[in-house]
Amino acid sequence: MNPVLQVIIMAITGALIGGLTNTIAIKMLFKPYHAKYLFGKRLPLTPGVIPMRREEASTKLGEIVTGHLLTPEVFQEKLKSPETDRLIMHFIDRQIETIEEEKLSPSYFLERLSKGLTEKIIHAFNKEIEDKVTQEAKHLYSRDIEDVLPKDAMTAIEYKVDHLAYDINGKISDYLASEKGYRDIYTMVDEFTENRGKLASSIKYFMTKESLASRVQSELLKLISQEKMIAIEKKVIVDEFEKLKSSSINELITEEDRSQILVSVIKVLQEKIDIRTILNTPIIDFNRDLFEDFKAKGKYKLKDNLVNYSSKNMTKIINKLQLADVIKKQIDSFELSKLESLVMDVANKEFKMIMLLGYLLGGIVGVFQGIFVLFF
Structure with a gap:
């Protein structure tokens, strides 16, 4: 056989072997998605590397993100940045404008938190008055x-x-x-x-x-x-x-009198402390001067308190959020095909370079093998 042709054939063969090997290796990172069995025994290298180590990888990734990327120090630094300061002040200003223009009341914000919360608070407040008055009355009547x-x-x-x-x-x-x-x-x-x-x-x-x-x-x-x-x-x-x-007072008044007095006192207190009216009163009408003072100076103190409190308690907040578990659950919830698509989108160029490098190195090895065969 022509020596040059022999070297070329061996170079092509080497290139194909190197390139296909790398291509298969990349594919085997994800595929097959599930274990394959033959005669009841799991075939080697099934499922792919990432499906097999998925739980371990997601746990490790969550630890890496929270341990080295999204750390309390990072959040603290971000909170104290000028951009965050402007964002918080803009948010506070918008809320103040909305409260003033739309005459929002405490009841509005309570209902935003939970539907029917206003009525629950009113009922609980009046019940507390009733319970306290009844309790004090029992103590008073026995004296x-x-x-x-x-x-x-x-x-x-x-x-x-x-x-x-x-x-x-x-x-x-x-x-x-x-x-x-x-x-x-x-x-x-x-x-x-x-x-x-x-x-x-x-x-x-x-x-x-x-x-x-x-x-x-x-x-x-x-x-x-x-x-x-x-x-x-x-x-x-x-x-x-x-x-x-x-x-004792009990000896001087009848049970009927005690009940009437109790009902009257409770009614008077509930009318004097009309919690429904208070909760439905626009916030700006509680004290106009105080509201204006808050607009001028108080909002800055509120912003500083929010930032300082969040900064001091950032470690607790992150621990409460359990970001590592959230990241793990999100990764575990992805379908393998979706996860593969994400990885391929991110590292597509690198994987192509690995495949090309396989072809190149395989071809070079083939050339050296052909030369070695010819001379030795």
Whole structure:
């Protein structure tokens, strides 16, 4: 055979072997997608390298991305960049404009978070008022009156009680000495002498009703003005007051009264703290000066607080997001054909270069083999 032709044939053969070997090797990165079996035994090199190591590769890729690419330091640096600063301020400004122009209320934002959240908050708030008032009422009703009233009020009441006997006696004396008191006594004397039998009626033969009424009036005034009578009255009043002080509120009011008081207090508090009106009030109407101050200065402090808080807690935020798991799940969710297409799109030029290099190196090896055969 012609030596030159022999070298050419061996070069072509080497090139084909090298190129086809590299092409098959690249194809075997993905194919076959699934294991192949012959007589119940899995054939070697099936499935392809990437399908076989898919879970391991996705886990490793997630660790690489979160460990070396999307690190807390990277996010912190990005948060503090001028671009992010402008983006956050633009977002805050747009929200302020929307709140002002559309007169948005807290209820609007609550409904954006979750449908029906406003009603849930209103119900929960009113229920909390009801529960707290009921709880405090039970505690209050079980306490003694002496413990409920403030000390200053109790001191004032005790002072009044000490002088109450004198006040009562003064009122009674004024009444007995008055024209009305005399007429009432005269009426009682008249009824006594006319309706209490012969002995009582015989008195009118010895004394006139007028003189008898005047005598009774005089004696009653003397009796009322005696210190002993005042002391008796005072003792009775003080004893009753002491009993009242040591009594619990439960002993003084009925269950029906307690229920009515409870309902009234709850209703008044719920009307005074009208949470529905508060939540439906436009934010700018709560305090216009405060809103303007926030527009001028407060928004910058809000931005700084957001950035500082996010920066300090970035490690926790990333851990909560579990980015490595998210990346792994996303990769695992890809169909193998889709994953192969993505890899091929990214490394298509490199794979072509590998195949061409296989042909080139195979051809060079073939040439050297042909020369070696000719000379040796």
